[in-house]
Amino acid sequence: MWYNNILETIGNTPMVKLNKVTKDIPATVLAKIETSNPGNSIKDRMALKMIEDAEKSGKLKPGGTIIEGTSGNTGMGLAIAAVIKGYKCIFTSTDKQSKEKFDALRAFGAEVIVCPTNVEPEDPRSYYSVSSRLEREVPNSWKPNQYDNLSNSQAHYESTGPEIWEQTEGKITHLVAGVGTGGTISGIARYLKEQNPNIKVLGIDTYGSVFKKYKETGEFDKNEIYPYITEGIGEDFLPANVDFSLIDHFEKVTDKDAALMTREIARKEGIFAGNSTGSAIAGVIQMKDMFKEGDVVVVVFPDHGTRYLGKMYNDDWLRDRGFLKDGKLTAHDIIAKKESTEIITIDLDKSVLEAINTIKSLNISQIPVTQKGMVIGKITESDILDALLENPSLKSQPIKNITTAPFPFVDLNTSIDRISAMINKDNIAVLVEDNGKIEIITQYDIINAISA
Structure with a gap:
């Protein structure tokens, strides 16, 4: 038997029992290994479905150009399908994604445009906005818009959900999946809950994302939003594919726990998985009290470790972010040793004169600049x-005319050496998020921590 083309190999992925990383979980934990798809990720399923639905509706015409904002995996699925079907591809992505993802997309002939991470979705520089602008400018183009295109979740309703139900012989009690576009978890959940409404659906979120608080309170809190490292999950807006009514609980996982668990899965289970998989398993361990003997927990393993060789699988990268212990002071230690003060920020639309008065009255030398509560720059x-x-x-003009790049964000576990190296004449401070509060670390704070 053979397949007519590579697209026919999408789906029917294996399920594997986890034995070591989840040894303290009383339930049976099964991994749905999506890396066996041709693009090495679960996104192949929805990429093909979005294209096929667009072809049927006439939105995507022969010889057209597919334009999409992607963290890499959706782009890969679209690029593979485009090769077979004869389309061109232009992808926009963020500068926090791994270089390996961009190289992989380019290998299939796609054009990749890298945009800044630390801007709001409405900002013309964001990868959402750039892809929308290109769709307007490029003739015969189509933007799948994976976040709001319901073909995304429908793909998993039609394929991934039924596969999981059959592979567990209907014994699944819990589904665990990362939530980014929301298509994977919502599509699978809709199918599974139709078979058994008692199945619990647990979404994995990250710190810096809005999902968990929105689910629990109904409030979209922009103060929840700040830069994070974990790839593939979390968002700073609410995609249409996230069906909150189907997700019973959101569990947040730190960047550090996600990165270290990603490596543990390879070393203990022999499964070379990506960053969001590490986040999902770390979340399962955090939620272990939710599971009991006899439960069958299925965890979606969305993509492959090769996309993260320069990041989670690189010791220097982990050490630079303070994720590997070296016994030295960290950002957390520096903050603990400094006087607790409220960080002063100034809105982008305030005048230069107001900034001068703030600096004078508070005797400070720099102020982070915010837009709608989000740090987007600095003024010194x-x-x-x-x-x-x-x-x-x-003097009378808004400070946005002289605002420069923001102070870099660091993790609480970033070493003092790394922080010190980041502070220079261009960056006289770094920012760190501590329990939802933004803190600033200056050279003075480092000296104070060392001498305390």
Whole structure:
């Protein structure tokens, strides 16, 4: 038997029992291994479904160009399908994604445009906005919009859900999956709950994302949003594919726990999986009290470890972010040793004169600049001085005219050596998120921590 083309090999992925990383979980934990798809990820399923539905509706025409914002895996699925079906591809993505993902997309002939992570979705520089602009500008183009295109979740309702039900012989009691676009978890959940409404659906979220709080309170809290490292899950908006009524609980997992567990899965189970898989298993361990003897927990393993060789599988990368212990002081230690003060920020639309008065009255030398509560830049004494020397009339103008790149964010576990190396004449401070609160670390704080 043979297949007519590579697209026919999508789906029917294996399920494997986990034995070591989940040894303290009383239930049977099964991994749905989506890396056996041709693009090495679960996104192949929905990419093909979105294309086929667009062809049927006439939105995607022969010889057209597919334009999409992607963290890499959806792009891979679209690129493979485009090769077989004769389409061109342009993908926008964020600078937090691994280089390996971009190289893989380019290997299939796709064009990749890298956009900044730390901007709001509405910002014209965001990868959402750039892809929408290109769709308007490029003739005969189509944007799948995986976040709001319900063909995404429908793909998993039609394929992944039934596979899981059959492979567990209907014994599944819990589904665990990361939530990004929401298509995977919502599509599978809809199918499974139709078979057995008692199945619990547990979504994995990350710190810096809005999902968990929105599910629990109904409030979209922009203060929840800040940069994070974990790839493939979490969002700073609410995609249409996330059906909150089908997801019973969200569990947040830290960047560090996700990264370290990603490596543990390879070393203990022999499964070379991606970053969101590490997050999912770390979440299962955090939720172990939810499971009992006889439960059958299915965890979706969305993509392959080769996409993360320069990140989670690289010791230097982990050490730079403080994820590997070296016995030195960390950002957490520095914050603990400094006086607790409320970080001062200033809105992008405030005037330069207001910034000057703030700096004078509080005797500070730099202020993070925010837009709708999100840190998007900074302003320093030297920025103001240089600007006024060149044009004294700038005093009355908004500070967005002289705002520079934001201070870099670091993790609580980032080592003092790494933080010290990041502080220089261009970056006189770093920012760190501690229990939902933004803290600032300056050179003075480092000296104080060392000498305390």
